[in-house]
Amino acid sequence: MRILVHIQWPVKAWSIPETHATALYTQFPDVEFVRAHNNEAAEWLIEDVDAAFTPRLTPEMVARAPQLRWVHSPAAAVEGLLPLAALDAQNVLVTNSKGIQAVPIAEHVIGGILVLSRKFHRTLDAQRERKWIQNELVTDWPWLLQGQRMTIVGLGTIGTEIAKRANAFGIHVTGVR
Structure with missing residues (x-):
């Protein structure tokens, strides 16, 4: 062959x-x-x-x-x-390689959720500017993922992997095929 x-x-x-x-x-x-x-x-x-x-x-x-x-x-x-x-x-x-990207994409999605929920982008900017912004970061609570709700539209291989990881953070996940 x-x-x-x-x-x-x-x-x-x-x-x-x-x-x-x-x-x-x-x-x-x-x-x-x-x-x-x-x-x-x-x-x-x-x-x-x-x-x-x-x-x-x-x-x-x-x-x-x-x-x-x-x-x-x-x-x-x-x-x-x-x-x-x-x-x-x-x-x-x-x-084809169905599902091959599911884990990397799911991890990327969870990473994005963490960046936004913890406002890492703002803390990095403040760090570069040598500013202390702790009080500004907690104005829009809740920022904890545990107990939050997530709806995933499309529960294929990628959506399923996102749901698994979100569930591990204590997020209540609803999946829609």
Whole structure:
């Protein structure tokens, strides 16, 4: 089996680190991995692979890949990134990484809630200005998360992870699908 690994984005967090790619080669020695470090390389490497680990393809790339049988996207969403009709026409299995961003996004949301509820942005500004603003910070109580209410609209993988973390802070969570 020959697999194209093409996960290169301008944002490093969305790219596969070389160490991870190397781990694939080590864990699966019977598989031939070909690594595309840019879109141009992916366009010609796709021609003789059985599978592709990539977040995006063009219909033209799919047309040039008669052996392609499986595409896995590292993203949760594939609409608009993968040519689903072209892949379906060639009977290519498409899988995604549903839920992969749930924990990081949930932690980011809870971090944002803490920043706003504890007014960290104001305390950092005051610290830079060498001001003592303790009395100003407690004017709009309650700032405790415990006992507060949260409604989450959309209880998929991300919403569920947010609910778990909010619940750990004692927030009463209502979820709406």
